[in-house]
Structures are given as C-alpha cells and as structure tokens.
Amino acid sequence: MTRAAVAVGRTALFKDIVARMEQWNVSALPVLEGDGRVVGVVSEADLLPKEEFRDSDPDRTTQRRRLGDLAKAGGVSAEDLMSTPAVTVHADATLAEAARIMALKRVKRLPVVTAEGVLEGVVSRGDLLKVFLREDRELADEIRREVLDVLFPAPVEPVHVVVVDGVVTLTGKVTDGTRIPLAVRMVRGVEGVVGVDCHLAEG
Numbered sequence: 001m002t003r004a005a006v007a008v009g010r011t012a013l014f015k016d017i018v019a020r021m022e023q024w025n026v027s028a029l030p031v032l033e034g035d036g037r038v039v040g041v042v043s044e045a046d047l048l049p050k051e052e053f054r055d056s057d058p059d060r061t062t063q064r065r066r067l068g069d070l071a072k073a074g075g076v077s078a079e080d081l082m083s084t085p086a087v088t089v090h091a092d093a094t095l096a097e098a099a100r101i102m103a104l105k106r107v108k109r110l111p112v113v114t115a116e117g118v119l120e121g122v123v124s125r126g127d128l129l130k131v132f133l134r135e136d137r138e139l140a141d142e143i144r145r146e147v148l149d150v151l152f153p154a155p156v157e158p159v160h161v162v163v164v165d166g167v168v169t170l171t172g173k174v175t176d177g178t179r180i181p182l183a184v185r186m187v188r189g190v191e192g193v194v195g196v197d198c199h200l201a202e203g
Contacts, residue, residue, distance in 0.1 A: 028044065041083050173203030174202060
C-alpha cells in the first residue's frame with residue numbers, strides 16, 4: 001500500500017484532476033469529504049467521455065445506453081465525474097482479497113480506508129505484484145514455520161521445503177496424510193508463492 005495517497009476534494013476541477021494524475025503518474029484519484037472520508041473515485045475512464053463526445057451528437061440509442069457517460073462528458077468537477085460509491089478495501093484485508101476485488105470490479109487501484117471510511121492509502125496492481133519479489137529463502141522459512149511445523153510436528157521423516165523462483169516443492173513422509181491437502185492450500189496461500197509441487201506421503 002502507498003500511504004502518501006494523492007486525492008482530491010469534491011470541488012476539484014477537471015483540469016486540476018488531469019494535472020494531478022499526470023504529475024503523480026496515477027490513473028485514478030480518491031475523492032474525499034472534508035474529514036478525509038472517501039466518497040468516490042475519479043479515474044481516467046470517468047474523464048474520457050468529455051473527449052469522446054466533444055464534437056459528436058449521439059443518436060437516441062446511444063443517449064439511452066450511455067446516459068452516465070454523457071452526464072460525465074458535461075462534468076466540470078470531481079463531484080460530477082466521480083464513480084460512487086467508491087470501491088475500497090480495509091487495511092486488514094489480505095492481498096488475495098484486494099486482488100479479487102480489483103478483478104471483480106475491474107479497477108486498477110483501491111483506496112485503503114479505516115472502518116469509518118477515512119483514507120489511509122492506496123493499493124495498486126503494482127503493489128500486489130511486488131509480493132512476488134520475496135526471496136525464496138524467506139518463503140521457505142515462513143512455510144516451514146507457519147505451515148509444516150504446525151501441521152506435521154512429528155513427521156515420519158524430515159519434511160523438506162525447497163523454493164525456486166517462488167515455486168515450492170514439498171517432500172517427505174508424514175504421520176497424518178489427511179492433512180496434506182490442507183498443507184498445499186496453506187502453502188499456496190503464503191504471499192509470494194507462485195506454485196506448489198507436493199510430494200508428501202503418509203508413512
């Protein structure tokens with residue numbers, strides 16, 4: 001998450017919004033109330049109708065089908081242009097949850113808010129992908145500590161975990177084979193894991 005989030009107020013004007021996006025190299029900006037509460041988001045997609053319909057006179061079918069875009073084409077402030085309610089995520093959400101929201105809502109950035117809706121930061125697709133830059137050794141240590149030592153405290157033989165480029169390979173024999181599928185799910189859930197190749201067996 002980027003904590004130094006760039007945002008605008010309801011009264012921010014079209015040109016100021018475009019300039020701020022250009023200055024900070026972002027594709028969307030949260031729109032805030034006076035207390036810092038997120039009330040909407042204005043994105044490049046919200047701004048483009050002004051150019052699209054600048055010199056055209058849409059037919060009635062287009063007018064009915066794209067009423068919202070036509071309204072935004074005439075907008076001059078963030079309040080006119082923003083998409084609301086804002087699609088947000090809480091700070092305690094997992095990366096997987098944030099990624100799922102982005103995919104379902106088809107957005108590139110999510111404002112991160114408190115329980116009261118006050119802006120804390122912004123998480124982007126790039127932020128989500130950075131987790132895959134974690135060191136293999138760091139991943140292996142976490143998997144051993146948080147998964148294998150918990151699920152298989154007394155294995156038949158040592159359980160080995162090898163991580164290469166984020167792909168985890170598990171080998172060894174365990175006393176309770178019913179826990180193997182759970183182990184695979186938990187390992188896959190470790191942030192930064194690209195894939196899991198499991199060769200665990202019940203001894």
